[in-house]
Amino acid sequence: DAKTTQPPSMDCAEGRAANLPCNHSTISGNEYVYWYRQIHSQGPQYIIHGLKNNETNEMASLIITEDRKSSTLILPHATLRDTAVYYCIVRVANEKLTFGTGTRLTIIP
Amino acid sequence: DAGVTQSPTHLIKTRGQQVTLRCSPKSGHDTVSWYQQALGQGPQFIFQYYEEEERQRGNFPDRFSGHQFPNYSSELNVNALLLGDSALYLCASIYGAENNYGYTFGSGTRLTVV
Numbered sequence: 364d365a366k367t368t369q370p371p372s373m374d375c376a377e378g379r380a381a382n383l384p385c386n387h388s389t390i391s392g393n394e395y396v397y398w399y400r401q402i403h404s405q406g407p408q409y410i411i412h413g414l415k416n417n418e419t420n421e422m423a424s425l426i427i428t429e430d431r432k433s434s435t436l437i438l439p440h441a442t443l444r445d446t447a448v449y450y451c452i453v454r455v456a457n458e459k460l461t462f463g464t465g466t467r468l469t470i471i472p
Numbered sequence: 473d474a475g476v477t478q479s480p481t482h483l484i485k486t487r488g489q490q491v492t493l494r495c496s497p498k499s500g501h502d503t504v505s506w507y508q509q510a511l512g513q514g515p516q517f518i519f520q521y522y523e524e525e526e527r528q529r530g531n532f533p534d535r536f537s538g539h540q541f542p543n544y545s546s547e548l549n550v551n552a553l554l555l556g557d558s559a560l561y562l563c564a565s566i567y568g569a570e571n572n573y574g575y576t577f578g579s580g581t582r583l584t585v586v
Binding site: 365395397399404405406407408409410411412450455456458459460461462463464465 | 476505507513514515516517520528530562564571572573574575576577578579580
């Protein structure tokens with residue numbers, strides 16, 4: 364079973380920041396938080412991951428709370444191409460990826 | 473740099489038949505995982521291969537088997553196909569079985585069992 368809880372769907376206006384929340388209240392000390400997204404009919408795409416500190420790359424920012432029980436993925440300037448299902452996953456380095464049902468993000472023109 | 477390539481992209485099989493799906497990992501990756509994604513669901517882990525051995529397995533019956541070749545490519549075999557095996561089959565690769573970086577996924581093989 365997935366160890367994360369995400370809202371089933373969210374909308375965001377094009378050009379605005381999209382903030383996708385994820386709860387992982389049972390996360391253990393050696394588990395990383397990963398975010399993937401899946402655009403319709405394609406394979407999942409890795410976005411970002413982190414352990415304790417906030418992380419940023421060319422795609423997104425990941426904010427992890429100090430107690431590590433929740434996190435937020437931020438897409439700073441959403442475009443129509445960001446419409447996808449976003450999956451939040453917690454995992455240790457040698458463990459499989461366990462996907463939940465994710466958040467369906469729709470970017471509104 | 474080629475990513476993960478899977479073949480074929482689409483496949484239609486009849487109940488009871490056998491199918492083989494193929495995956496070439498991203499250049500430099502040596503670990504391959506397979507996932508099954510039913511319509512409207514998240515991907516479900518089938519198994520992972522590293523150093524030509526099955527290292528982890530999900531909750532799938534023995535009808536699902538695999539192989540990894542010395543060049544790190546992999547095959548997924550499904551015997552005695554059922555209608556419920558209709559799904560998108562995804563291959564993902566990474567360098568090292570205990571790497572904490574992100575997996576690279578292929579675009580999948582859409583299998584329809586009729």
